[in-house]
Amino acid sequence: MRAGPDTMGKSQTRATRQRGVALVTALLVVSLATVAAVAMATRFQIDLRRTGNLLNGEQAYAYALSAESWANVVLREDLRESKHDSLDEGWSTALPPIPVEGGFVNGRVEDLQGRFNVNNVVKVGGSVNKLQLEYYKRLLDLLGLEPELAPALLDWLDGDINATFPDGAEDDEYLRADIPYRAGNRPLVDVSELRLVKGYTPEVILALEPHVTVLPVPTPININTATPIVLQALHAELDESDIEQLIATRDETAFTDLKEFLAHDALAGLEIAVATDIKTEWFSVLTDVSVGRGRARLESILFRKTGRPQIVSRTRTAKRIPDDENEDEE
Numbered sequence: 001m002r003a004g005p006d007t008m009g010k011s012q013t014r015a016t017r018q019r020g021v022a023l024v025t026a027l028l029v030v031s032l033a034t035v036a037a038v039a040m041a042t043r044f045q046i047d048l049r050r051t052g053n054l055l056n057g058e059q060a061y062a063y064a065l066s067a068e069s070w071a072n073v074v075l076r077e078d079l080r081e082s083k084h085d086s087l088d089e090g091w092s093t094a095l096p097p098i099p100v101e102g103g104f105v106n107g108r109v110e111d112l113q114g115r116f117n118v119n120n121v122v123k124v125g126g127s128v129n130k131l132q133l134e135y136y137k138r139l140l141d142l143l144g145l146e147p148e149l150a151p152a153l154l155d156w157l158d159g160d161i162n163a164t165f166p167d168g169a170e171d172d173e174y175l176r177a178d179i180p181y182r183a184g185n186r187p188l189v190d191v192s193e194l195r196l197v198k199g200y201t202p203e204v205i206l207a208l209e210p211h212v213t214v215l216p217v218p219t220p221i222n223i224n225t226a227t228p229i230v231l232q233a234l235h236a237e238l239d240e241s242d243i244e245q246l247i248a249t250r251d252e253t254a255f256t257d258l259k260e261f262l263a264h265d266a267l268a269g270l271e272i273a274v275a276t277d278i279k280t281e282w283f284s285v286l287t288d289v290s291v292g293r294g295r296a297r298l299e300s301i302l303f304r305k306t307g308r309p310q311i312v313s314r315t316r317t318a319k320r321i322p323d324d325e326n327e328d329e330e
């Protein structure tokens with residue numbers, strides 16, 4: 001047979017090639033299975049991590065709610081114990097960071113009536129409250145801010161659509177913006193809304209924030225907790241040394257009667273035209289909780305008139321608790 005050895009050689013080559021193909025296929029299957037297994041394991045790790053983070057976040061939020069309940073109890077107790085509110089009382093002390101399983105809870109109560117409620121600039125019903133507007137102008141002046149910010153805010157809050165002359169701003173101003181919008185013509189719900197008002201740049205808001213608040217009803221200023229600037233804005237003739245005297249007096253013993261405050265030497269002969277008080281109905285409770293990789297920052301607004309304070313709003317906030325001990329965070 002002439003072709004014998006040649007045929008044998010060919011069939012041997014074919015067999016080798018087939019084995020080669022089988023080997024490559026097997027390798028491919030193995031590598032595909034490996035890739036799939038690695039992908040599944042990675043996905044599982046991510047899911048596990050994500051679930052862990054969610055659980056930590058929820059746990060942190062639950063701790064924040066319990067810190068809020070603690071504040072509620074403290075404020076109710078305080079109402080039983082005293083008829084005034086001042087910075088030497090228990091509610092005003094920030095909680096030291098409390099260790100909990102996997103993290104820490106921080107909490108602090110702030111008196112919102114130690115600040116100026118910018119909604120006071122208009123009366124209920126939407127017309128200007130001239131005395132409060134004058135107060136706000138003095139506050140702006142003491143903070144080194146432009147006086148034009150006052151009429152711009154007034155127009156945003158007041159019920160009408162006629163721009164205050166000069167420097168007011170109503171719809172026609174805001175409708176000319178790149179992304180047009182309209183004036184609120186109603187009280188603010190949150191301080192962050194100020195950024196919509198003409199002239200309220202981030203720098204302006206940063207300067208205002210420690211001294212202003214936004215509450216749904218007109219509120220008097222609590223002279224026991226007011227910031228020095230908020231006190232000084234009570235009258236154009238008050239200067240820094242008057243405020244130092246007032247603060248030295250209240251640090252010694254808080255004012256328990258408004259008449260004592262109004263009769264203080266530093267205010268001699270001055271008529272305080274805006275409403276003031278020695279007690280507070282509106283508080284904010286800030287809680288900052290971290291559990292593992294979960295984080296919850298909660299700001300709750302509490303209204304306390306008689307008995308148990310009511311939670312008026314809760315915001316998951318980016319606000320940090322203003323406490324030196326927390327300076328090293330983030």
Ligand SMILES: [Ca+2]
Pocket residue numbers: 078079082083084085086089
């Ligand atoms: Ca009190």
Ligand SMILES: [Ca+2]
Pocket residue numbers: 154155156157158159160161162170183185
């Ligand atoms: Ca208006």
